[in-house]
Amino acid sequence: xxxxxxxxxxxxxxxxxxxxxxxxxxxxxxxxxxxxxxxxxxxxxxxxxxxxxxxxxxxxxxxxxxxxxxxxxxxxxxxxxxxxxxxxxxxxxxxxxxxxxxxxxxxxxxxxxxxxxxxxxxxxxxxxxxxxxxxxxxxxxxxxxxxxxxxxxxxxxxxxxxxxxxxxxxxxxxxxxxxxxxxxxxxxxxxxxxxxxxxxxxxxxxxxxxxxxxxxxxxxxxxxxxxxxxxxxxxxxxxxxxxxxxxxxxxxxxxxxxxxxxxxxxxxxxxxxxxxxxxxxxxxxxxxxxxxxxxxxxxxxxxxxxxxxxxxxxxxxxxxxxxxxxxxxxxxxxxxxxxxxxxxxxxxxxxxxxxxxxxxxxxxxxxxxxxxxxxxxxxxxx
Amino acid sequence: xxxxxxxxxxxxxxxxxxxxxxxxxxxxxxxxxxxxxxxxxxxxxxxxxxxxxxxxxxxxxxxxxxxxxxxxxxxxxxxxxxxxxxxxxxxxxxxxxxxxxxxxxxxxxxxxxxxxxxxxxxxxxxxxxxxxxxxxxxxxxxxxxxxxxxxxxxxxxxxxxxxxxxxxxxxxxxxxxxxxxxxxxxxxxxxxxxxxxxxxxxxxxxxxxxxxxxxxxxxxxxxxxxxxxxxxxxxxxxxxxxxxxxxxxxxxxxxxxxxxxxxxxxxxxxxxxxxxxxxxxxxxxxxxxxxxxxxxxxxxxxxxxxxxxxx
Numbered sequence: 001x002x003x004x005x006x007x008x009x010x011x012x013x014x015x016x017x018x019x020x021x022x023x024x025x026x027x028x029x030x031x032x033x034x035x036x037x038x039x040x041x042x043x044x045x046x047x048x049x050x051x052x053x054x055x056x057x058x059x060x061x062x063x064x065x066x067x068x069x070x071x072x073x074x075x076x077x078x079x080x081x082x083x084x085x086x087x088x089x090x091x092x093x094x095x096x097x098x099x100x101x102x103x104x105x106x107x108x109x110x111x112x113x114x115x116x117x118x119x120x121x122x123x124x125x126x127x128x129x130x131x132x133x134x135x136x137x138x139x140x141x142x143x144x145x146x147x148x149x150x151x152x153x154x155x156x157x158x159x160x161x162x163x164x165x166x167x168x169x170x171x172x173x174x175x176x177x178x179x180x181x182x183x184x185x186x187x188x189x190x191x192x193x194x195x196x197x198x199x200x201x202x203x204x205x206x207x208x209x210x211x212x213x214x215x216x217x218x219x220x221x222x223x224x225x226x227x228x229x230x231x232x233x234x235x236x237x238x239x240x241x242x243x244x245x246x247x248x249x250x251x252x253x254x255x256x257x258x259x260x261x262x263x264x265x266x267x268x269x270x271x272x273x274x275x276x277x278x279x280x281x282x283x284x285x286x287x288x289x290x291x292x293x294x295x296x297x298x299x300x301x302x303x304x305x306x307x308x309x310x311x312x313x314x315x316x317x318x319x320x321x322x323x324x325x326x327x328x329x330x331x332x333x334x335x336x337x338x339x340x341x342x343x344x345x346x347x348x349x350x351x352x353x354x355x356x357x358x359x360x361x362x363x364x365x366x367x368x369x370x371x372x373x374x375x376x377x378x379x380x381x382x
Numbered sequence: 383x384x385x386x387x388x389x390x391x392x393x394x395x396x397x398x399x400x401x402x403x404x405x406x407x408x409x410x411x412x413x414x415x416x417x418x419x420x421x422x423x424x425x426x427x428x429x430x431x432x433x434x435x436x437x438x439x440x441x442x443x444x445x446x447x448x449x450x451x452x453x454x455x456x457x458x459x460x461x462x463x464x465x466x467x468x469x470x471x472x473x474x475x476x477x478x479x480x481x482x483x484x485x486x487x488x489x490x491x492x493x494x495x496x497x498x499x500x501x502x503x504x505x506x507x508x509x510x511x512x513x514x515x516x517x518x519x520x521x522x523x524x525x526x527x528x529x530x531x532x533x534x535x536x537x538x539x540x541x542x543x544x545x546x547x548x549x550x551x552x553x554x555x556x557x558x559x560x561x562x563x564x565x566x567x568x569x570x571x572x573x574x575x576x577x578x579x580x581x582x583x584x585x586x587x588x589x590x591x592x593x594x595x596x597x598x599x600x601x602x603x604x605x606x607x608x609x610x611x612x613x614x615x616x617x618x619x620x621x622x623x624x625x626x627x628x629x630x631x632x633x634x635x636x637x638x639x640x641x642x643x644x645x646x647x648x649x650x651x652x653x654x655x656x657x658x659x660x661x662x663x664x665x666x667x668x669x670x671x672x673x674x675x676x677x678x679x680x681x682x683x684x685x686x687x688x689x690x691x692x693x
Contacts, residue, residue, distance in 0.1 A: 007436075009508030014557060014669035016436070016507065054429040054437050055391045067675040071508050073436075095407070096422065099399025107395055110402035111641055121409055144470060 005076040008032040010041075011068035019072060021079070023086055028061075030072060041070070045087045053091045059083070122244065130239035137235050139180065139199065146199030146234070150185070153195070153203070156368055157187040160206055166357035167204060173349035174219055176289045178230050190364040192307070194221055196228040198235055206362050213306065215355045216290075216299025223286030223300075231285065233278045283329060287336050296346040300333045383662030385616065388655035392430035394645030400426055401644050417451045417683070418444030431655065433506060434666050441510075442503035442679065450499070450679030454687055457488070486528065488684060490521040495681010497550055502676035506556070507666065512673025515553035523549060540574055541567030551604060557669040558609070565603040573599055590628060591621030601658060608664060616659040627653050 008019035008030050019032035024042070031040045049062040049069070059080035062069045074080045084091065099106040163186035171184055180200030192208040202225045212218055228234065283300070290297040308330065364370050404419035421444040428440035461484045468477030494517045501511035527542035544567045551563035577592030598617045606613040631646035 011508050012671050013667075014507040014509045015667040052425075052429060052439070058437065060429075060437075060439070068508070068510065068671045093422075095403050096400055099402060100396050102399075103395055107398055110399060114402050114405055114641075117406055117409060141470065144472070148469070148472060148474065 003033065005074060005079070006030075007073045009071045009073075011064065011070045021072075021074075021083075023083065028083070028087075043070075048087065048089065051084065051089050051091050053080075059091070061089075126243040127240060130243040131236060133243075134232060134235045134239040137232075142232065142235060143181070143199030146197040146201045147183075149197045150183075150201040150203060153197070154185065154187050157189055158367065160186045160188045160362065163206060163209075163358055163360075166354040170215070170218065170351050170354040170358065171222055173351040173354070174222065174289075174295065175293045175349070176223060176226055177292075178226060180229055182226075182229070186358070188362050188364065189367055190369050194225055196225040196234075198229070198232065200229050202226065202229065206358075207364075209358045210361055211306065212359075213302060214299060215351050216296045217303035217306070218299075218355070218358070219290060219293075219295050220286055220297075220300035220303045223289040224282045226289065227282040227285035228278070231278075231281060233282070237278065280329065280332065283333060284336065287333060287340075291340060293349070294343070294347045295349065297333075297337050297340075297342070301330065301337070304330050304333065385659040385662050386434040386664055386666065388658050389432040390430060390648070390651040390655040391432060392427065392648045392651060394642075394648045397423075397426060397644035397648055398641075414448075415444075416686075417447035417679075420444075420686070421447055427651065428504065431651070433660070436507045436666075439505045440503060441505060442499070446503075446677050447679040447683060450681070450683040453680045454683035457684065458687060461485070490524040491517065492681050492685045493524075493546065493550065494520055495678065496685045497554070497681075498676050499679045499682045501554060502673060507669070509557040509669050509671050510673050510675070512555045512676075513550070513553055514555060515549060520549055537571070538567075540571035543567075544570050547600070555673055556606070558672045559664075559669055560607040562605045562607060563603055564605065565599060570599060587625075590625040594619050594621045594624050606660070606664060608668070611663050611665075613661040613664045616661065617657060618659070619654070619657045623653065623657070 003018040003020050006019040006021060008017040009015070010017070015034075017032035017034055019030050022029045022031070026046075027042050027044045028048075029040055029042045031038060033039075043061075043063045047063055047065060051062075052060045054060065057075065057077055057080075059074040060071060061074070061083075062071045064070055074083070083089065099110050102109070164184060167184045167186050171182065178200065182200045182202065185201070185203045186206055186209070187203060189205040190207050191205055192211060194202070194204040194208055196202045202222070204221070204225075208221070209218055287297050287300055290299065400422050404415070404422060407415040408419050421440075421442055424440040424442060428438040431438045461481060464484075465477045465481045468474065468480065494513075494515055497513040497515060501513045504511045523545060527538065527545055530538040531542050544563075544565045547565060548563045551561050554561045573592075573595050577588065577595060580588040581592055597619055601615050601617040601619075604615040606615075627649060631649060634642040634646045634649075
């Protein structure tokens with residue numbers, strides 16, 4: 001043996017000592033050169049730490065019960081292998097070695113497995129976990145949060161208290177069911193919009209009702225928003241995006257972003273944009289409500305067609321930006337009605353008085369929207 | 383005297399193997415594997431980094447970091463609990479104020495804890511690094527600087543950054559070798575503002591030279607003291623070098639949909655190691671072990687959750 005391939009560190013100083021080894025039955029004797037003197041120390045094999053391989057050719061062994069530890073670096077592959085064998089030491093890590101040892105094949109297999117597992121999580125496991133988590137949120141919490149959000153969303157707008165009362169009466173006449181204490185609000189706004197926040201708060205903008213042709217359309221709109229409430233769509237959406245975020249953050253190593261998600265979700269509620277499946281569910285359930293109360297379900301179709309027609313004009317109602325009306329949704333409603341059939345004697349609930357109030361045109365000159373439009377017009381003419 | 387050179391021996395494919403196993407296990411355990419994942423990466427990166435013929439070692443283990451991870455999660459649960467509780471009681475503003483105060487209040491502990499843990503668990507040639515900062519002293523300086531930064535609308539932030547670096551670096555040790563940092567707030571502020579303006583004027587192209595200035599300013603101002611001998615740190619990083627590195631890295635990551643990130647990381651490490659030096663005055667064989675062992679990783683794990691890279 002020579003002194004070229006092994007370096008010994010005593011753990012007290014950084015001095016590199018050239019060394020050679022004699023392998024004993026129950027240990028290793030290290031003969032090293034210290035300032036031109038030959039010295040030696042013996043390691044008992046049971047106190048040698050788990051060895052470490054660097055770059056595939058340097059074996060590092062550490063020794064000792066207490067800090068600081070002695071160590072040797074062995075740059076001789078044959079000797080390294082013999083030591084690992086003789087002393088039953090193992091550098092292997094079962095988890096990592098398959099990929100480390102299989103080069104490009106490992107990369108390919110690893111990529112495929114990872115993408116598969118990730119999709120499984122992202123598409124199946126996380127959505128279901130999110131649903132389960134959403135169902136644990138108590139109604140009382142939803143009501144409180146929903147109210148806070150509702151108030152902040154309409155804080156800039158004027159509540160039309162007469163129409164709000166009328167809408168509440170209108171809803172009562174429909175006889176739709178809900179486990180929530182529903183709270184209806186009509187805000188004065190030239191924008192055509194409507195939304196629901198968790199816990200039973202439904203806000204409808206006055207203009208969207210004014211543009212409707214028949215009360216059945218309003219019944220359909222209420223049915224749609226009511227489904228968002230009853231089926232807890234906001235809560236589900238929040239948990240869903242939180243779960244998706246967690247999956248991504250695991251990959252991007254960023255847990256702080258959770259804060260961002262929570263803040264961002266104030267936004268999601270703000271925009272109230274649900275996924276397509278949730279919107280479709282809301283349409284379907286709304287039709288079911290109409291059937292249950294024996295109200296003409298074609299109100300749904302005409303509501304959508306009217307909003308769809310509007311979207312072709314210049315003046316895009318805000319409702320569409322959050323509830324995009326697609327051909328699919330219209331034909332879904334039509335098909336649903338075809339399948340369930342239509343009756344000749346639909347009831348007309350006692351909604352005439354409230355409907356009349358809701359249809360009264362409002363004066364929008366003092367709303368923020370009109371002010372903004374004015375500013376734009378002024379800028380344009382200049 | 384020749385300068386001491388770094389060299390990075392890591393390979394993209396190997397790092398990828400570690401990353402992919404980490405991702406799988408972290409997903410399957412819903413995140414609980416994270417500390418072990420981190421340990422595996424750090425161990426690999428350290429042992430493939432060579433300085434003057436000897437490799438670095440990271441001694442931290444997943445188990446240690448898991449303990450810290452649990453504590454860190456506990457702290458976060460409490461902070462978020464209070465935030466949600468206050469929101470529930472319809473005091474969301476108070477909740478947010480509490481939240482940001484708690485995060486800001488934690489930062490000195492995070493920096494201190496990370497420095498202590500990470501340095502204590504790092505060694506080279508059998509000698510461990512260490513951090514001897516005092517949490518109380520550091521916190522006082524930190525809170526004072528935060529206050530100044532707020533009062534000066536953020537301008538003092540440059541001085542604050544330099545003060546934090548000065549404190550952390552000058553309390554770092556490699557055995558009996560001390561470190562010091564000579565960066566100054568005024569100069570650093572100049573680099574920040576000048577680089578910002580030039581980056582805007584050049585539509586972002588200058589940002590690579592800006593980054594070079596920042597890295598070099600940090601690195602070139604570090605000095606070691608070995609028994610009275612001053613040893614400079616030297617960086618030869620160039621703007622065009624960083625430009626090439628980052629553009630290719632971006633292409634690698636982009637066209638592999640992120641799976642190529644380990645190769646990009648290896649390229650970055652190789653570039654940095656090839657351009658960073660330690661003055662030849664340093665006697666690598668004459669350092670004595672002085673630092674104690676420290677295994678509490680709470681600060682380190684909290685730092686991960688807050689997403690701040692400290693070292």
